[in-house]
Amino acid sequence: MTVEENIDIVLKLSKKPSDFRQRRIHELLAFIRLDPFLYLNRYPDQLSGGEQQRVAVARALATDSECLLMDEPFGALDAVTRCSLQDEILHLKNQLGKTIIFVTHDITEAFKLGDRIAVIKQGKIEQIGTKEDLCQFPKTRFVEQLVCTGLRNDGGNYQLVS
Secondary structure, three states: OOHHHHHHHHHHHHHOOHHHHHHHHHHHHHHHOOOHHHOOOOOOOOOOOHHHHHHHHHHHHHHOEEEEEEEEEOOOHHHHHHHHHHHHHHHHHHHHOOOOEOOOHHHHHHHHHHOOOEEEEEEEEEEEEHHHHHOOOOHHHHHHHHHHOOOOEEEOEEEOOO
């Protein structure tokens, strides 16, 4: 499917009228900083990994849901693209005011993107809290090892200790 068809499919399923769908697709592409006139008719193999992820975000935003689920959206991306898209997700989160449930196995990514973080071990929630709660008051040894020994607080920016 083209970029346009990719975003349009959720709008069609929501039974939105054609003129609304076209307007919404253009708005969303502009919002995620992809020029609609350059990208509408492109196919996935004509896009970079970062551009593909942006289209996925536009598709998720198309129906204007109150909550978005993003399951390892940056897993296959190089470090530079990943960091750039993380920054864009933060920008989108602040601009849209939507709840985003972001699934990741990368604790530094969780600390960068999350307001509240759930640490899960073998399907069981070990602790839910803010970055500060998890670091200052770990409830289990697993949380302490994962969060406290693996990260360094550098003025509110948490970085992996190597």
